[in-house]
Amino acid sequence: MKILVLNGSPRPKGATADMVDAFSSGASDAGHQVAVIPVARKNIHGCLACEYCHNQGQGRCVQQDDMKAIYPEILSADMAVFASPIYYFTLSAQLQAVIHRTYAIDIPGNVKKTALILSSGDKYVYGPAIAQYYQSIVEYWGVENAGIFTANGEQNKSQEKRDELYRFGKSL
Numbered sequence: 001m002k003i004l005v006l007n008g009s010p011r012p013k014g015a016t017a018d019m020v021d022a023f024s025s026g027a028s029d030a031g032h033q034v035a036v037i038p039v040a041r042k043n044i045h046g047c048l049a050c051e052y053c054h055n056q057g058q059g060r061c062v063q064q065d066d067m068k069a070i071y072p073e074i075l076s077a078d079m080a081v082f083a084s085p086i087y088y089f090t091l092s093a094q095l096q097a098v099i100h101r102t103y104a105i106d107i108p109g110n111v112k113k114t115a116l117i118l119s120s121g122d123k124y125v126y127g128p129a130i131a132q133y134y135q136s137i138v139e140y141w142g143v144e145n146a147g148i149f150t151a152n153g154e155q156n157k158s159q160e161k162r163d164e165l166y167r168f169g170k171s172l
């Protein structure tokens, strides 16, 4: 299976990346092809709502930014994993921009399952991010939710969380 991980944290060695690394190791050890894209380090703008993609572009976005290289990755993935730090109770703006920009391609038909990986400072802060993930990804795309993983406070960068994420990747 081709697995695409979209990491919305701007911190390359942060807590989200730590969970993503453990997940990727497990999934790779299980024989899957894993690609991780650190989207917060890319030049990706918000949707302009110009409707070029739907009117003239035949699914191509008018904006010539780094999203151009991400569209084919999303369209060819069997599984998409959304990873993000919690910022003000929801996903990072950088990951949110990527999700909004899928407006051009609508539902990526090859994706069959998804997962969500979240890191935060506090406990009990995941409601809005999980609600968005369920409504705009799992239900809208019509895919299987393979799992939701969170780490807060001292759980961040812990061996316990690494093991949990590794096991999840390995189980796929």
Ligand SMILES: Cc1cc2nc3c(=O)[nH]c(=O)nc-3n(C[C@H](O)[C@H](O)[C@H](O)COP(=O)(O)O)c2cc1C
Binding pocket: 009, 010, 011, 013, 014, 015, 016, 017, 084, 085, 086, 087, 088, 089, 090, 119, 120, 121, 122, 123, 125, 156
């Ligand atoms: C702009 C900003 C907003 C944040 N908002 C929240 C929040 O609402 N709730 C929370 O528990 N932590 C919040 N945090 C803390 C991060 O979620 C936390 O430090 C996380 O582990 C960072 O992950 P990273 O190391 O992958 O970047 C915020 C951090 C930043 C920079």
